[in-house]
């Protein structure tokens with residue numbers, strides 16, 4: 431198991447028409463220990479997705495490093511899987527076929543790929559729907575397939591970008607509980623991006639709060655002490671409400687651009 435480490439990471443996007451490059455995030459340090467669940471929240475457009483893309487190897491670091499188990503990340507790799515908001519499944523493949531697809535591309539023998547896919551489909555609770563096609567699935571079921579597909583290569587890190595944002599509130603709650611069950615079984619590290627504070631607090635071991643961009647930085651690191659397994663009822667406890675409030679106010683202060691109160695160099 432390997433630690434994910436972002437060390438003073440700066441991300442820039444090239445400019446058009448001789449304008450200066452756009453610096454989305456600046457000097458962000460954070461870690462996710464093996465098996466840890468870390469969420470990143472922040473104002474819209476502050477660079478949450480950019481951070482995730484840097485870990486996925488889709489965006490280069492302008493300065494600083496991203497490493498997994500001490501090895502610098504320089505491009506995409508099978509040990510890091512990404513789950514986006516939209517499942518984008520292959521419509522001509524069944525649930526099982528979609529989950530096996532990535533393994534087949536990696537030349538895992540067909541029989542082995544199918545067996546692993548079957549295991550993942552069972553894990554996400556879709557055993558009964560394994561032979562259905564994407565158009566026969568609800569939004570929540572499609573996201574389960576997406577998750578099974580991401581977990582199939584047994585990644586060390588799961589990168590999740592607003593995976594439940596397109597779901598209705600009830601399905602979203604159910605999927606959060608499901609994600610915790612699945613994560614507990616897989617024990618990958620998770621880096622989870624969301625706008626939804628309660629979701630971040632419910633799911634995470636730690637919530638990292640970013641300031642607005644350009645040059646977004648870390649403005650808060652909030653440990654979440656609630657025991658696991660966590661039940662949906664946790665959200666109604668005064669302790670949960672107080673912690674979510676604390677994250678809200680940290681975010682509000684970050685928006686108002688108060689001076690940073692955390693040491694940027696301590697992940």
Ligand SMILES: Nc1ncnc2c1ncn2[C@@H]1O[C@H](COP(=O)(O)OP(=O)(O)OP(=O)(O)O)[C@@H](O)[C@H]1O
Pocket residue numbers: 443444452454472473474475476477478479480481643
């Ligand atoms: N490929 C790109 N080229 C130029 N600018 C980009 C590119 N991708 C993102 N940006 C800019 O970088 C900033 C951060 O974008 P990013 O999508 O990472 O933020 P975010 O916090 O995930 O946003 P949201 O909360 O709206 O999903 C934004 O100002 C965005 O316009």
